[in-house]
Amino acid sequence: FKDMVAGMMGWQVLLFFSMLSLGVVHGQVSYSIPEELKKGSLIGNIAQDLGLGVDRLRSGKAHIYTGNTDEYIELKRDRGVLLIKDRIDREALCGQTMPCALHFQMILENPMEFFTVTVEITDINDNPPTFERSEMKFEIPESALTGARFVLEKAIDDDVGVNGLSSYALKPSDNFALKTISRSDGTKHVEMVLQKPLDRENHEHISLILTALDGGEPQLSGTMQIVITVLDANDNPPICSKPEYKASVAENAPVGTIITTVRATDKDKGNNGKVTYTVSKSGVASLFTIDANSGLLTLTGNVDYEKRRLYELDVQVSDQGGLSDACKVIVDVTDMNDNPPSINIMSNSNTVSENVKPGTVVTMLNIQDPDSNDNGRVMCVINENIPFAIKSTTNNFFSVVTDSDLDRERASEYNITVTCSDEGVPSLSSSVTLTLQISDVNDNAPVFERSSYEAYIVENNTPGLSIFTVKARDADWNQNARVSYILEDSSVNGVPVFSYVSVSADSGVIHAVRSFDYEQIKDFQFRVKAQDGGSPPLSSNVTVKMVIQDQNDNPPQVLYPVQTGGSVVAEMVPRAADVGYLVTKVVAVDVDSGQNAWLSYKLQKATDRALFEVGLQNGEIRTIRQVNDKDAVKQRLTVIVEDNGQPSRSAAVIVNVAVADSFPEVLSEFTDFTHDKEYNDNLTFYLVLALAVVSFLFITCVVVIISVKIYRWRQSRTLFHSNLPVIPYYPPRYSDTLGTGTLQHVYNYEVCRTTDSRKSDCKFGGAGSQNVLIMDPSSTGTMQRIQSEKSILDEPDSPLEVTPQAVSFREVWMLNCQTIHGLRVFCLN
Numbered sequence: 001f002k003d004m005v006a007g008m009m010g011w012q013v014l015l016f017f018s019m020l021s022l023g024v025v026h027g028q029v030s031y032s033i034p035e036e037l038k039k040g041s042l043i044g045n046i047a048q049d050l051g052l053g054v055d056r057l058r059s060g061k062a063h064i065y066t067g068n069t070d071e072y073i074e075l076k077r078d079r080g081v082l083l084i085k086d087r088i089d090r091e092a093l094c095g096q097t098m099p100c101a102l103h104f105q106m107i108l109e110n111p112m113e114f115f116t117v118t119v120e121i122t123d124i125n126d127n128p129p130t131f132e133r134s135e136m137k138f139e140i141p142e143s144a145l146t147g148a149r150f151v152l153e154k155a156i157d158d159d160v161g162v163n164g165l166s167s168y169a170l171k172p173s174d175n176f177a178l179k180t181i182s183r184s185d186g187t188k189h190v191e192m193v194l195q196k197p198l199d200r201e202n203h204e205h206i207s208l209i210l211t212a213l214d215g216g217e218p219q220l221s222g223t224m225q226i227v228i229t230v231l232d233a234n235d236n237p238p239i240c241s242k243p244e245y246k247a248s249v250a251e252n253a254p255v256g257t258i259i260t261t262v263r264a265t266d267k268d269k270g271n272n273g274k275v276t277y278t279v280s281k282s283g284v285a286s287l288f289t290i291d292a293n294s295g296l297l298t299l300t301g302n303v304d305y306e307k308r309r310l311y312e313l314d315v316q317v318s319d320q321g322g323l324s325d326a327c328k329v330i331v332d333v334t335d336m337n338d339n340p341p342s343i344n345i346m347s348n349s350n351t352v353s354e355n356v357k358p359g360t361v362v363t364m365l366n367i368q369d370p371d372s373n374d375n376g377r378v379m380c381v382i383n384e385n386i387p388f389a390i391k392s393t394t395n396n397f398f399s400v401v402t403d404s405d406l407d408r409e410r411a412s413e414y415n416i417t418v419t420c421s422d423e424g425v426p427s428l429s430s431s432v433t434l435t436l437q438i439s440d441v442n443d444n445a446p447v448f449e450r451s452s453y454e455a456y457i458v459e460n461n462t463p464g465l466s467i468f469t470v471k472a473r474d475a476d477w478n479q480n481a482r483v484s485y486i487l488e489d490s491s492v493n494g495v496p497v498f499s500y501v502s503v504s505a506d507s508g509v510i511h512a513v514r515s516f517d518y519e520q521i522k523d524f525q526f527r528v529k530a531q532d533g534g535s536p537p538l539s540s541n542v543t544v545k546m547v548i549q550d551q552n553d554n555p556p557q558v559l560y561p562v563q564t565g566g567s568v569v570a571e572m573v574p575r576a577a578d579v580g581y582l583v584t585k586v587v588a589v590d591v592d593s594g595q596n597a598w599l600s601y602k603l604q605k606a607t608d609r610a611l612f613e614v615g616l617q618n619g620e621i622r623t624i625r626q627v628n629d630k631d632a633v634k635q636r637l638t639v640i641v642e643d644n645g646q647p648s649r650s651a652a653v654i655v656n657v658a659v660a661d662s663f664p665e666v667l668s669e670f671t672d673f674t675h676d677k678e679y680n681d682n683l684t685f686y687l688v689l690a691l692a693v694v695s696f697l698f699i700t701c702v703v704v705i706i707s708v709k710i711y712r713w714r715q716s717r718t719l720f721h722s723n724l725p726v727i728p729y730y731p732p733r734y735s736d737t738l739g740t741g742t743l744q745h746v747y748n749y750e751v752c753r754t755t756d757s758r759k760s761d762c763k764f765g766g767a768g769s770q771n772v773l774i775m776d777p778s779s780t781g782t783m784q785r786i787q788s789e790k791s792i793l794d795e796p797d798s799p800l801e802v803t804p805q806a807v808s809f810r811e812v813w814m815l816n817c818q819t820i821h822g823l824r825v826f827c828l829n
Contacts, residue, residue, distance in 0.1 A: 027051075027113075031082070032120040035090035040083055043073060043119060046106065047080025050115055054080045060108030064117075065346055067368065072102060073119060082117070090121045091158035098160050109347055112361065125163040125216025129155040131224040132281050136210075139322035140198060141231040148194040149179070149237070151316070151326050153280070154187075155212030155222055166215035170208055170226075178210075189326070192226070200230040234321020238266040238275045245315075247297070248332040251305040259288065259331055262295040264317035271320040280314040288313060288331070297329060305335040306370035337375035337424025342368045343432045346397075351437045354408040362388070363400040363434055367420050375424035383417045390418060400434070408438040409475040442480040442534025446472035448542040455510065458549045459518040467501070470508040470542060472530035482533035483508075488541065492524040501546065503528055510544065518550040519591050552596040552645025558653040560587040570656040573635075577627045583612065583657055586619035588641040590649075598644035604652065605638035612657070614639055621655060631659050 029049045033041075047054055056062075057077040064075050074085035094100030102119040131153055138150055157165040168190045170178040175196045181189045190210075198206075206228040213221045240262065247260040266273040277295040279285060287301035288311070297313070311331040318324035346364040369376040380398050382390045389403040400416060414436045421429035448470060455468035474481040485508040490497045502511050508528070524546055531539035561571075561584065571584040590597040601619040606612055611631060613624045621637065635657035642650040 027115040028118070029115070030118040030120065032122060033084075033088075034122045034124050035088050036124060036126060037084050037088065039086065043082035043084065045081050046075070046117065052080070054078065056108065060110055060113065062106055062108050064104050065107055065344075065366070066102075066104040067344070067366065073104070075106065082119075088121055090123050090160075091127060093121065095158075096160055107347055107364075112347060112364065123160050123163050125159055125214065125218070125220060127158040127163075128220035129157040129165050129212035129214055129222040131155050131210075131212070131222055133224060135225045135227060137227045137229065139229040139231045139234075140194070141234045141321055142198045142200045143233055144194055144198060146194055146197060148323075150176075150192040150194075150322075151324050152190045152192055152210060152226070153224065154189055155224075157212070157214050159214060159216065163214055163216035165212060167213045169211040169213065171211070172208065175203075175206065176208065198230045204230055206230070229322075231321060234268055234272040234319065234323060236267040236272070236319075237323030238264045238317045238319045238325050240264045240315075240317055240325050240327035243327050245327065245329040246332070247329065248334055249299060249303060250334045251303050251336050252338055253299055253303065255300055255302075257299040259297040259299060260329060262290065262297060262315045262317070262327060262329065264295070264325060264327075266319045266323070268319060268321065274320050276318050276320075278316050278318070280316060282314075284311050284313065287311070290315060303333050305333045305372070306339060309333050335372045335375055337371055337422065337426070337428060339370050339375075340428035340430040341378045341420040341422055343418060343420055343430055344368065345432070345434075348434060349436070351439050352402070352406070353439045353441060354406045355441045355443070356402055356406065358402050358404055360402045361399050362402065362436060363416075364393075365398045365400070365418065367396050367398060369422050371422065371424060375422055377423045378420050379423070380418055380420040382419070383415075386414055386416065388414070388416055406438055408440045408477065409444060412438050412440075412477070414438070440477040440480050442476055442532065442536075442538060444475040444480075444532075445538035445540045446474045446483045446530035446532055447540060448472045448530060450542070452542060453544040454547060455544060456547050456549055457512060457516060459516050459551045460553055461512050461515055463512060463514055465512045466509050467512055467546070468510045468544070470503070470510065470528050470530075470544065472508070472540065472542075474532045476532065476534065480532055480534040483530050484533070486529045486531060488527040488529050490526055492526070493521065497524075497526045500524065501526065516548045518548045518593065519554070521548060523547045550593045550596055552592055552643060552647070552649060554591045554596075555649035556588045556590045556599055556641040556643055556651045558586065558588045558641060558651055560585070561653060561655055563653060570658045571621075572658045572660060573623070573627060574661050575627050575629060575631070575659060576661070577623055579623060579626055581623040581627075583621040583623065584655060586614065586621065586639050586641065586653055586655065588619065588651065588653075590643050592643065592645065596643055596645035600642050600644070602640045602642065603637060604640045605636075607632060607635045607637070611635070612637060621657075627659060633658055633660050635659060 027050045029044075029046060031044045033043055046052075047057055054077070057075075057080055062075060062077050064071070064073065072084065072086050072088050074083050075081075076083060088102075090100050093102075100121045100123075102121065104117055104119075106115040106117055107113070108115075133153060136153055140148070140150070152168075155165055155168070157163075165188070168178055168180060170176060170192065175194060175198060176192045177195045179191045179193050181191060183189065192208075192210075208226040208228065210224045210226055211221055212223070213219060241264060245260050245262060249257060249259055262277055264275050264277070266275050276292050277290050278292065279288060279290050279297075287299065287303060288297055289300045290297045295315075295317075297315075303311075310333065313329040313331065314326060315329055316324055316326050344366040346366050348364075349362045352360065352362055365380070367378050367380060369378050378396065380390050380392075382388060382400065387402060387404040387406055389401055391399050391401060393399050398418075400418065416434040416436060417431055418434065419429055419431040421427050449472070453468065453470055457465070457467050470485065472483050472485070474483050484505045485503045486505065487498065487501070487503045492500055498513070500513055500516075502513050503509070504511070508530075510528075525543055526546070527541050527543055529539050529541050531537050573581065573583055586601055588599055588601075590599055599619075600616050601614045602616070603609070603612065603614040608631065611623060611625060611627070612621055612635070614621055614637075619639070619641070621639070637655040637657060639653050639655060640650050641653065642648050
C-alpha cells in the first residue's frame with residue numbers, strides 16, 4: 001500500500017510538472033506541516049499566498065480537486081485558508097517514501113483558473129521500533145567457532161529520517177557481539193557474532209536482550225529476547241546460492257502461480273545439513289508462500305499492478321543446528337489492461353447562452369487510467385452531429401468547447417456523450433453523458449401566420465363585435481416569445497383608424513369600435529404590429545383589409561313618378577293607343593348592393609287590371625290590350641317596387657293615368673276628383689273660401705294655357721296634312737319642382753310622341769338647364785320658375801344607368817307637368 005501511494009504521489013508530481021510546462025497552471029503554492037495535526041488545524045492562507053482575494057474565491061466557486069485520493073484537506077472560501085479535514089498519518093499515507101506530500105488542484109470558475117497546491121507531510125517520532133517476534137531462539141553447538149554469525153530479526157520503525165531506526169544494543173555481551181550490516185539497497189541487517197566459544201557445561205542456556213533504538217526526540221525503543229541453547233556439532237551454516245533473486249508475475253495471475261525457487265546448501269550432514277526455508281512475516285506475507293523443504297515460492301493472493309508494482313521478500317534458510325542465512329526475492333508485477341479510463345468532471349456548466357462564441361469552454365474533464373504504457377494512454381471523443389468538440393489541454397485533461405454557433409430554436413438541449421478509450425489490447429473504454437441547456441436570446445421577430453389578412457363584417461354590426469383574429473408566432477422562449485399586438489396609427493378617409501377598430505394586445509382579436517355602414521364605407525386597410533417581450537423587443541407588421549358586407553337595410557326609393565301631397569300627377573293615354581303602348585316608367589333605386597339592389601316591379605292594384613301591365617325588371621307600364629271608349633278616363637295604378645334581399649324590402653308608388661284624347665275631358669274628370677277629395681277632407685269654411693279665390697285665378701290661367709295648346713295643336717295638324725317632314729316634339733323637361741328632394745343631381749325623363757299619338761317611347765335624358773313651368777294649388781296663379789340643378793350625364797340622349805353610386809337619396813325626379821286647376825293632367829317631359 002505504501003508503494004502504491006508512493007507511485008501515485010510520483011504520478012501527481014509528474015502531472016504537475018507536465019501541466020506547468022504547457023502553461024495551464026496559473027499558480028503554485030507549497031506548504032509543510034507535521035503529521036497527526038488535529039482536525040481543523042490551519043495549514044496556510046492560500047488566498048493571500050496566491051495573491052487572490054476572498055471575494056474571488058467566493059465568486060469563482062473555488063473548490064479542491066484531489067482526483068481519486070482521500071480528502072485530508074479542506075478549503076474555507078469565506079476565509080481563504082486551508083484546514084486539516086481528517087487525521088493525516090504519514091506512515092499510512094506514504095510508508096517509507098520521502099518526501100511525503102499531498103498534491104491537489106484548486107479550481108476557480110468564471111473565468112476558469114487552475115492552481116496547484118503541494119502540502120508536504122513531515123514525520124514526527126510517533127512510532128517506536130518493533131520486532132515481529134517477542135522472542136527468538138537459537139540452538140548453537142558448542143563447537144561453534146569464534147566469529148560465527150547469527151542473523152537476528154531486524155526491527156521495524158515506520159518513522160523515517162532521524163525518527164527511524166538508528167541503532168541496536170545487545171546485553172549482556174559476554175559471548176556475543178552485535179554487528180550491523182548495510183546492504184547495497186540501503187537496508188540494514190543485524191547479526192550476532194560469537195566472540196567467545198561456548199561451554200555447554202557452564203552455560204547450557206543463555207538469555208540475551210536485543211534493543212532497537214531510533215534517533216527521535218524523545219528516543220523510543222523496542223526489545224526482543226534471544227534464548228540460546230548450546231548444542232554440539234553443527235558448525236556449518238546454510239548458504240544461499242545467490243543473495244538476491246528476481247522474478248515477475250502478471251497482475252491478476254491466478255492463485256498458485258509459481259514465482260521462483262530459492263536454493264541454499266549446508267555442508268553439514270544429517271539433520272545438521274537439512275535446510276528449512278521461511279519467509280519473514282510482513283505485509284506481503286499473505287500474497288506469497290514458500291515451501292519449507294523445496295524453497296518453491298508461489299502466489300497465494302491477488303496482485304494488482306495499480307496498487308503495487310514491486311514486492312521484496314526476505315527468505316531465511318536455516319539448518320537443524322540453528323545456523324541460518326538470508327537472501328532477497330524481488331518480484332516485479334507486470335501490467336495488464338484491466339482498468340477502463342476513469343472520467344472525472346472537474347467543472348461543468350449546465351446552461352450556456354445561445355449567442356456564445358465558438359470555442360467557449362463548457363466542461364473540464366480529468367481522465368485517469370491507472371494502467372501503464374499503451375494500456376494507460378487515453379483518447380476521448382464526443383458524439384457526432386452536435387456543435388461541440390473535445391480538446392486535450394494537457395496530459396489527461398480535456399475540455400468540451402463549442403464548435404459552431406448555437407441556436408436554441410433549433411435545439412434547446414444537448415446530451416453530450418464523452419467516450420474515452422485506452423490503447424490497450426483489447427481496448428477498454430468508459431463514457432459519461434452531460435446534459436447542457438441552451439438559454440434563449442431574443443433573436444427572432446414574431447412572424448404572422450399569413451402575409452396579409454382579409455376580414456369580412458356585415459354592416460350594422462354591434463360596436464365591440466369580435467371580427468377577426470391575427471396570430472403571430474415567435475420562435476424564442478418565455479418572455480422573448482410573448483407576443484403583443486399593437487394597432488399602428490393611420491387614418492381612413494381622414495378619420496383615425498382607432499375610431500374604426502381596436503386590437504386586443506394579448507390575443508390579437510380585432511374588435512369593431514363602431515357600427516359600419518356599407519353605403520358610407522365599403523372597405524379600408526390598416527396595419528397591425530406584433531412585438532415580442534424581449535430586450536430590445538423585435539416586431540413585424542401585417543396588413544389587414546377590412547371588407548364591409550352589405551345588408552338589406554335600405555328599401556327601394558322611387559325616383560319617378562314623384563309622389564306629392566298637393567297635386568295629382570297623371571299620365572295621359574289616348575284612346576287610340578294600341579297594345580304595348582308605353583304609358584310611363586316607374587324609376588326606383590336601392591342604395592344597397594348585389595342582390596339587395598336587384599329590383600322587381602309588380603302591379604298591386606289597378607282600376608282596370610286588364611288594361612295595364614308593369615315590366616318585372618324595367619318598371620315600364622304598358623297597355624296589354626287596345627284602349628276603347630268604354631274605358632274610364634281616370635285610372636289609378638299602385639305599383640310595388642321590391643328588392644331581392646333576405647328579407648326583401650319594398651316601396652309602393654301610385655300612378656294616375658288619364659285615358660283621353662283632349663285636355664278638357666281630362667280637366668273635367670280630374671277637377672271632379674279634386675273637389676270630391678277636398679270636400680271629403682272636412683275643410684273649414686275659411687279654407688273653402690280661400691280655395692274659391694285661388695280657383696278663380698287658376699281657371700283664368702288654365703283658359704290661357706288651353707288656348708295656347710289648341711293653337712299649337714292646330715298648327716301640328718296643319719303640318720301633318722301638308723305632307724311636310726314630321727318634326728318630333730320634345731316637351732319641356734321635368735326637374736325637382738319642390739326643391740326638397742334628396743338627390744344631388746337632376747335627371748329628366750322624356751316622352752317622345754308621334755303626331756298620331758299611337759306610339760310613344762320613353763328615355764332618360766341629360767340634365768335640364770331649362771326653366772320649368774309648374775302650377776300649384778297653393779299659389780295665386782303666378783308661375784314660378786325653378787332652375788334645374790346640373791346634370792350627371794354628359795349626353796342628353798344617353799341611357800341613364802341608375803346605380804347606388806350615381807344616385808343619392810336627396811335626388812327626386814319630377815315631370816315638368818302642365819297643370820290645370822291645380823291638377824297635373826299630363827306629363828310629357
